[in-house]
Amino acid sequence: IAIDPNNSNRxxxxxxxxxxxxxxxxxLSTNKAASWQPVYxxxxxGYRDFRDQVVxxxxxxxxxxxxxKIAYWSRIANDTNPWIxxxxxxxxxxxVDGGVTWNEIPNSSQFGGSIIKVHPTSGVVYVANSTGFYxxxxxxxxxxxxxxxxxxxxxxxYGSPNNVYLTKADGLYVSTNS
Numbered sequence: 001i002a003i004d005p006n007n008s009n010r011x012x013x014x015x016x017x018x019x020x021x022x023x024x025x026x027x028l029s030t031n032k033a034a035s036w037q038p039v040y041x042x043x044x045x046g047y048r049d050f051r052d053q054v055v056x057x058x059x060x061x062x063x064x065x066x067x068x069k070i071a072y073w074s075r076i077a078n079d080t081n082p083w084i085x086x087x088x089x090x091x092x093x094x095x096v097d098g099g100v101t102w103n104e105i106p107n108s109s110q111f112g113g114s115i116i117k118v119h120p121t122s123g124v125v126y127v128a129n130s131t132g133f134y135x136x137x138x139x140x141x142x143x144x145x146x147x148x149x150x151x152x153x154x155x156x157x158y159g160s161p162n163n164v165y166l167t168k169a170d171g172l173y174v175s176t177n178s
Contacts, residue, residue: 004098005058005120005158007067008032012039012054012099014073026054026073028099040093040102042075049076051115056099058120058158065098072125072140073102074114092116092127092140105140117156117164124178126164128154133166135178147173 004010011029013036026040054073062069073093090112092105114129125136127143128151134143153167166173 002052002054002056002071004056004067006056006061010056010067010098012056012071012073014049014054026099026102039095039100040073042089051113052154053114053116055116055118057118057123057125059118059123062098067098069096069098070123070139071095071099072116072118074116074127075112094140108140111143115151115154117154119156119178120158120161122161122178126154126156128166133164146175 002012009030009032011033013027013029015024015027025038025042027036028039029036053076055071056068057070057072058068060068060070071094075090075093090109092108092111093102094105095102110131111127111129111134114127117126118124119126123139125140127134130150132145132149133147133151133154135146136143147166149168151166151168153165155165157163157165162176162178164175164178
């Protein structure tokens, strides 16, 4: 689940591990989750998938939308539920209209199934997965590996936006310079 930091009425949620070709996919609410509209339908599986996989870019406020213009989704990398026979197709997706429509970011399959965060003022995109921690300064068009290894958790502090926190099996890491 991602709540738009520029408008708490706007919420994105990933539905997975439900009725095949039913409630799977990405949903948008513009009324604090009172109702939902499907914005990307896919036969995906989300069993025990607790990572932060969808995020609004706070720095992309657009008055015409009344909230964040840009959002990202890291679609699951390993759809393995044998009951629903999902389509295996991992990648990063981007919306430039507040989450209404989504497009796959070319050459992003290695980042499917990642944790995804965005710097709240600069729009820098961070992804973390079993191969490392990556940073993009160009709207997720390309990434640079910053820390290798299996990253278990990641977060960015809105109060100290240049602080990025990572967890690996051997400890907690912090960057204070984005």
